[in-house]
Amino acid sequence: MESNRIFDxxxxxxxxxxxxxxxxxxxxxxxxxxxxxxxxxDLAKKVVKNDKKIDTxxxxxxxxxxxxxxxxxxVASDLRYILSALKINNDLERVGDHxxxxxxxxxxxxDYRPLVTELGVDTxxxxxxxxxxxxxxxxxxxxxxxxxKIYGRAASLKVGCEAIAQKVLDQMMHKSEVVVVASNILIIxxxxxxxxxxxxxxxxxxxxxxxxxxxxxKKRRK
Amino acid sequence: xxxxxIQTENMFLHYGSKMALNDISIRIPEKKVTAFIGPSxxxxxxxxxxxxxxxxxxxxxxxxxxxxxDNINIYDKNIDVVTLRKKVGMEFQKSNPFAKSIYENxxxxxxxxxxxDRKQLDEIVETALKNAAIWEEVKDRLGDSALGLSGGQxxxxxxxxxxxxxxxxxxxxxxxxxxxxxxxxxxxELIVELKENYTIVIVTHxxxxxxxxxxxxxxxxxxxxIEFDKTKKMFTNPNKKQTEDYITGRxx
Numbered sequence: 001m002e003s004n005r006i007f008d009x010x011x012x013x014x015x016x017x018x019x020x021x022x023x024x025x026x027x028x029x030x031x032x033x034x035x036x037x038x039x040x041x042d043l044a045k046k047v048v049k050n051d052k053k054i055d056t057x058x059x060x061x062x063x064x065x066x067x068x069x070x071x072x073x074x075v076a077s078d079l080r081y082i083l084s085a086l087k088i089n090n091d092l093e094r095v096g097d098h099x100x101x102x103x104x105x106x107x108x109x110x111d112y113r114p115l116v117t118e119l120g121v122d123t124x125x126x127x128x129x130x131x132x133x134x135x136x137x138x139x140x141x142x143x144x145x146x147x148x149k150i151y152g153r154a155a156s157l158k159v160g161c162e163a164i165a166q167k168v169l170d171q172m173m174h175k176s177e178v179v180v181v182a183s184n185i186l187i188i189x190x191x192x193x194x195x196x197x198x199x200x201x202x203x204x205x206x207x208x209x210x211x212x213x214x215x216x217x218k219k220r221r222k
Numbered sequence: 223x224x225x226x227x228i229q230t231e232n233m234f235l236h237y238g239s240k241m242a243l244n245d246i247s248i249r250i251p252e253k254k255v256t257a258f259i260g261p262s263x264x265x266x267x268x269x270x271x272x273x274x275x276x277x278x279x280x281x282x283x284x285x286x287x288x289x290x291x292d293n294i295n296i297y298d299k300n301i302d303v304v305t306l307r308k309k310v311g312m313e314f315q316k317s318n319p320f321a322k323s324i325y326e327n328x329x330x331x332x333x334x335x336x337x338x339d340r341k342q343l344d345e346i347v348e349t350a351l352k353n354a355a356i357w358e359e360v361k362d363r364l365g366d367s368a369l370g371l372s373g374g375q376x377x378x379x380x381x382x383x384x385x386x387x388x389x390x391x392x393x394x395x396x397x398x399x400x401x402x403x404x405x406x407x408x409x410x411e412l413i414v415e416l417k418e419n420y421t422i423v424i425v426t427h428x429x430x431x432x433x434x435x436x437x438x439x440x441x442x443x444x445x446x447x448i449e450f451d452k453t454k455k456m457f458t459n460p461n462k463k464q465t466e467d468y469i470t471g472r473x474x
Contacts, residue, residue: 046447073430108249212459219293 010083014064015140018085020214021057022136025092025099026207027193028054029132032099033125039113047103054096062091080212084205088139091198091205093131098191098198100170105184112181119167121189124160128196132159135206144210147203151220152199159194173186227252227391227421228273232248233287235277240463242268244445246287250438255413255422257436259429259452261473264442266425270393273423274310277305280342311384315396317376319368319383325362327368327379328420331387337390346386353419354382355412374405378412386422390415398431410435429469433457442463 028047035043063210065086068074074082109116116122131153138146165186204216228250235243243265250256258266268277277283277298289296302367308331319327328347337343351357356378360371368379377397381382383390394413398406413422413435426432433437433453440450441464449456449465460466467473 025456074430076432076460078470079458 007068007078008076010072011078014061014068014082014085017057017061017064018088019140021054021061021089021092022139024054024057026051026133028096028128029172030100032102033192035103036116036125037122039106039109040106044106047152048100051096051100052123054093056135058093058096060090061085065089077209080209084209088202088205091201095195095198098195102188102191103158108184109181112178114182115171115178116185116188119164119185120160120185121164121185121192124157124164125192127153127160128157128192128199131199132195133181135202138203138206142206144207147207148168148204151200152176152201154196155220157196158193161189161196164189208212224254225252225473226250227291228423229288229290229293231290233285233289234274235265235286236284238280238282239278242445243272246447248440248447248450250421250423252421253417253419253438255417255424255435256344256438256440257432258289258425258440258442259427259432259468260348260442260448261468262427264265265445266440266442267395269442270395270423270425273391273393274307274312276312278303280359285416308387309389310389311389313377313380313384313392313394313397315399317373317378317380319371319376321367321369323365324368324371324379325364328382328386331383335387348384350382350386351379353385353416354378355408355415356382372405374401374408377401377405377409381409381412381416383415389420391421391423392420396425396427399427406431408455443468 028050031043032047034040037046065082068082072078131150134146134153135150138144138150168182168186168189172179201216207213207215225338226249228248230246230248231354234241244268249277257361258270260266271277272285272289273296274293275286285297291310294301320330322330325347328350329343332346337346339416348357348361351360356375359375360366368376371379379390381397397413398409401409406426413424416439418423424432424436435454438450439453439456441448441456441460441462443464447461450460451461456465457469460469463472
């Protein structure tokens with residue numbers, strides 16, 4: 001029997017758009033966290049400006065998935081792939097928004113920029129950027145054996161971000177003059193932690209595509 | 223609790239020297255819809271026809287192994303085939319009403335089974351037509367020829383004719399393949415309703431139909447039963463690559 005060629009072309013198109021989306025969001029995250037590390041306000045502005053492209057691609061992927069569901073009635077691994085593409089696309093769009101929100105908060109750090117390094121926000125930022133790039137490579141390769149490592153790294157980053165948040169709260173309690181900037185840092189740390197969280201979710205979606213197992217909400221051994 | 227209605231053990235079927243079914247072992251539960259899918263010539267219709275011994279009518283057919291219905295081997299020499307076919311009714315791709323009135327089509331089976339009381343026949347006909355979801359469309363023209371009905375109505379009339387003799391199992395060989403989407407939807411809705419009282423086994427080429435209406439799906443290929451599982455499992459995450467390739471249209 002000949003393969004369903006129109007369907008295969010549609011799936012290929014979806015895979016290409018997903019690679020494009022991953023690549024664009026990866027650049028945004030990397031730029032936002034580099035701008036945070038280097039206090040590069042031009043780079044931060046670029047991140048804010050580029051978000052529109054991601055929103056456009058997000059809608060294109062949604063429409064493509066909708067069309068495939070309506071016209072091709074996918075089943076089995078195809079169904080899992082398209083369901084996950086929709087979910088990963090949604091996660092990527094949210095991560096893109098978080099990158100923008102981080103970028104917008106770099107300028108107001110002003111003179112208190114050294115506090116970011118002192119608290120270790122730079123470090124978790126760079127680790128999160130690496131984690132996110134690694135999980136995105138799995139979106140294309142479907143190399144499910146690395147997903148467990150992603151879960152572990154995301155969990156460690158969550159712990160790291162919580163520890164920093166506690167330190168920020170301590171500063172806020174003892175130095176009233178840093179309350180405004182510390183609130184800003186707190187939000188940045190929270191956004192970084194969410195990016196690590198989305199990396200975890202994307203790894204779960206990849207596991208679902210490959211194995212057909214729903215692994216979200218499952219307790220994992222540390 | 224799941225009760226097995228039909229069970230085959232190491233069943234083989236040959237048409238002359240050609241093997242059409244190879245070592246089929248399956249357990250089909252009671253009051254569920256079980257769908258058989260697979261490419262043309264895979265043996266699914268042959269297997270379906272074995273379940274009420276319709277293959278007996280074909281020369282050169284040889285069957286080995288056991289086919290049990292309610293734990294009784296239906297190929298045992300003591301089995302009365304007429305009684306078996308009363309218990310295991312069958313519907314075909316092309317509806318085949320008799321050139322008689324709507325009423326007589328449904329009353330035919332009960333009549334040859336000895337029911338002659340008109341009042342009793344009326345009740346049987348009405349119940350069967352209601353169970354086949356066609357009563358409202360024909361109740362005012364029961365005396366009209368069945369051949370004047372639409373294709374979808376004729377198929378439902380044939381289902382009523384089968385139900386009139388009180389079967390326990392209904393075998394369906396592509397019952398909706400020649401029907402328009404609306405008639406197909408009515409047949410599918412009917413099949414889902416019928417499983418409350420009957421065990422349904424359906425052969426279909428329409429993958430979405432199998433997915434929509436069946437509880438379990440069996441995939442046949444080259445005379446072998448490749449995979450048999452819950453429909454939701456088969457259509458989301460089948461175990462065998464051959465099943466995956468077939469249902470996603472990448473076979474061969």
